[in-house]
Amino acid sequence: MERRSFIRRISIALASIAGIFLGASFLKQFAHRHGEQGKRIRVGRLSDFPVDTYTYINDHKIFVYRDHEGIRSVSAVCTHLGCIIQRTDEGFECPCHGSCYSEEGKVVSGPAPTALAWYKMERTPDGKFIVDLDKKTGADEKLYFA
Ligand code: FES
Structure with a gap:
């Protein structure tokens, strides 16, 4: 039981980190576009x-x-x-x-x-x-x- 809980927590943590990276790269794309305007x-x-x-x-x-x-x-x-x-x-x-x-x-x-x-x-x-x-x-x- 303890092992399953640990694996689930690790999975959630890894999924959260992946989500943060994906979100950051998504936002960076918009920031880059914004930077190209008014250049x-x-x-x-x-x-x-x-x-x-x-x-x-x-x-x-x-x-x-x-x-x-x-x-x-x-x-x-x-x-x-x-x-x-x-x-x-x-x-x-x-x-x-x-x-x-x-x-x-x-x-x-x-x-x-x-x-x-x-x-x-x-x-x-x-x-x-x-x-x-x-x-x-x-x-x-x-x-x-x-
Ligand atoms: S890129 Fe094709 S002629 Fe310039």
Whole structure:
């Protein structure tokens, strides 16, 4: 009798621990989704972005492009199946299935169904740039240095 009681208590304890882990991972999924909304990422200072260059930000899968007038950012994620695109002389190319995008991110060829996403940028008072992944802009819009 005592042994059965012990085994039952151990079973209940193990089931409770498993339930806690399952519940925590379930809640973590929602927390992650919530964190992706309203996502504003700091990408660096002006000196981090050479003029006339697309700088790849690996942590966030975006390119930041700076010219003499301003700065803008574009997604580096292919709209076909999500591979990371690469810069070419004409625009962007996906190494997975060959989609090509123009300099403005429009689909030139390949299976990609839609253009690349461009994101709004802001500058903080202390001179750092922020990319707002929730606010899409047109390819011709940039944050002007003024
Ligand atoms: S994932 Fe880019 S072309 Fe298929």
